[in-house]
Amino acid sequence: MTRPxxxxxxxxxxxxxxxxxxxWPYPANSVFNPGATLLQNGETLLLARVEDRRxxxxxxxxxxxxxxxxxxxxxxxxxxxxxxxxxxEIWGIEDPRITWVEELGRYAITYTSYSTSGPLVSLALxxxxxxxxxxxxxxxxxxxxxxxxPKRFNGFWGLLHRPSANYPSNKAxxxxxxxxxxxxxxxxxxxLEARRGAWWDANKIxxxxxxxxxxxxxxxxxxxxxxxxxxxxxxxGLALLDLDSPCRALWRGDEWVFGPTQPYEQIGDVGxxxxxxxxxxxxxxxxLRIYYGAADSSIAVATANLADxxxxxxxxxxxxxx
Ligand code: BMA
Numbered sequence: 118m119t120r121p122x123x124x125x126x127x128x129x130x131x132x133x134x135x136x137x138x139x140x141w142p143y144p145a146n147s148v149f150n151p152g153a154t155l156l157q158n159g160e161t162l163l164l165a166r167v168e169d170r171r172x173x174x175x176x177x178x179x180x181x182x183x184x185x186x187x188x189x190x191x192x193x194x195x196x197x198x199x200x201x202x203x204x205x206e207i208w209g210i211e212d213p214r215i216t217w218v219e220e221l222g223r224y225a226i227t228y229t230s231y232s233t234s235g236p237l238v239s240l241a242l243x244x245x246x247x248x249x250x251x252x253x254x255x256x257x258x259x260x261x262x263x264x265x266x267p268k269r270f271n272g273f274w275g276l277l278h279r280p281s282a283n284y285p286s287n288k289a290x291x292x293x294x295x296x297x298x299x300x301x302x303x304x305x306x307x308x309l310e311a312r313r314g315a316w317w318d319a320n321k322i323x324x325x326x327x328x329x330x331x332x333x334x335x336x337x338x339x340x341x342x343x344x345x346x347x348x349x350x351x352x353x354g355l356a357l358l359d360l361d362s363p364c365r366a367l368w369r370g371d372e373w374v375f376g377p378t379q380p381y382e383q384i385g386d387v388g389x390x391x392x393x394x395x396x397x398x399x400x401x402x403x404x405l406r407i408y409y410g411a412a413d414s415s416i417a418v419a420t421a422n423l424a425d426x427x428x429x430x431x432x433x434x435x436x437x438x439x
Pocket of ligand 1: 211351392
């Protein structure tokens with residue numbers, strides 16, 4: 118469905134969904150919510166969440182030279198839950214975000230471990246998406262939607278994440294925490310708050326892909342969860358964080374910019390969901406490709422012009438938030 122009144126910033130690929138469980142080299146219920154990165158050889162790597170028929174998820178890598186077609190998918194799970202050594206992974210590992218960390222010469226993968234006490238944030242490092250060094254759990258439950266910034270701030274690593282609060286706020290906001298060893302985190306601050314009432318991003322928001330560095334600030338693509346009588350609606354919005362003090366949000370869009378409208382986004386295990394965990398920035402073309410889970414069932418891709426996103430953020434009647 119086209120929406121002529123709104124300027125569409127993200128353009129879906131006509132071949133969407135680009136990956137489904139049918140494409141998988143081994144039996145899977147669904148493949149969705151992939152982390153994404155551009156490898157040094159120019160290939161796009163997706164680290165997909167793969168859910169089996171027990172309901173437990175693991176992660177599997179898929180590689181493609183154009184980021185859309187001819188995916189080479191690992192023939193076996195790439196990263197399995199390891200509950201013997203990491204009991205918090207007992208009910209699976211989900212929704213990975215990938216950050217290339219130049220200083221470490223490795224990729225940092227933050228993912229959700231589904232523990233018996235609820236979801237929490239875990240971290241692993243890899244250089245090749247074949248061998249992984251797990252740091253284990255880095256945030257207690259309930260916490261998810263985490264991604265590492267690629268560089269330190271005043272000597273400290275920064276991690277965006279989304280703890281959920283119960284009484285009295287019942288709110289899930291995006292927080293930022295700092296660490297000098299990637300394991301022990303503190304100096305927590307709220308970066309972006311869920312709004313209230315009828316807003317599309319009321320009560321529950323979360324980071325989607327890792328923050329994207331631009332000359333004007335860190336671009337944040339976040340999801341807002343609107344609770345409706347027929348289920349939750351997951352949509353995306355934009356914000357910009359200060360380059361040096363990323364706890365400070367400079368700009369935040371009022372309107373959502375991407376939401377579930379297509380049949381593959383509305384029908385599936387969980388309809389009404391677009392959920393990107395990865396974005397690939399092509400500086401030469403000035404574009405951003407977001408890879409998203411559609412209806413918790415398949416993987417799709419949409420492209421935006423990065424300058425358009427920043428222009429929209431600055432001009433679309435937003436308010437300065439600080
Ligand atoms: C969120 C996460 C995502 C999922 C979404 C919709 O809480 O668990 O993995 O895609 O719900 O079901």
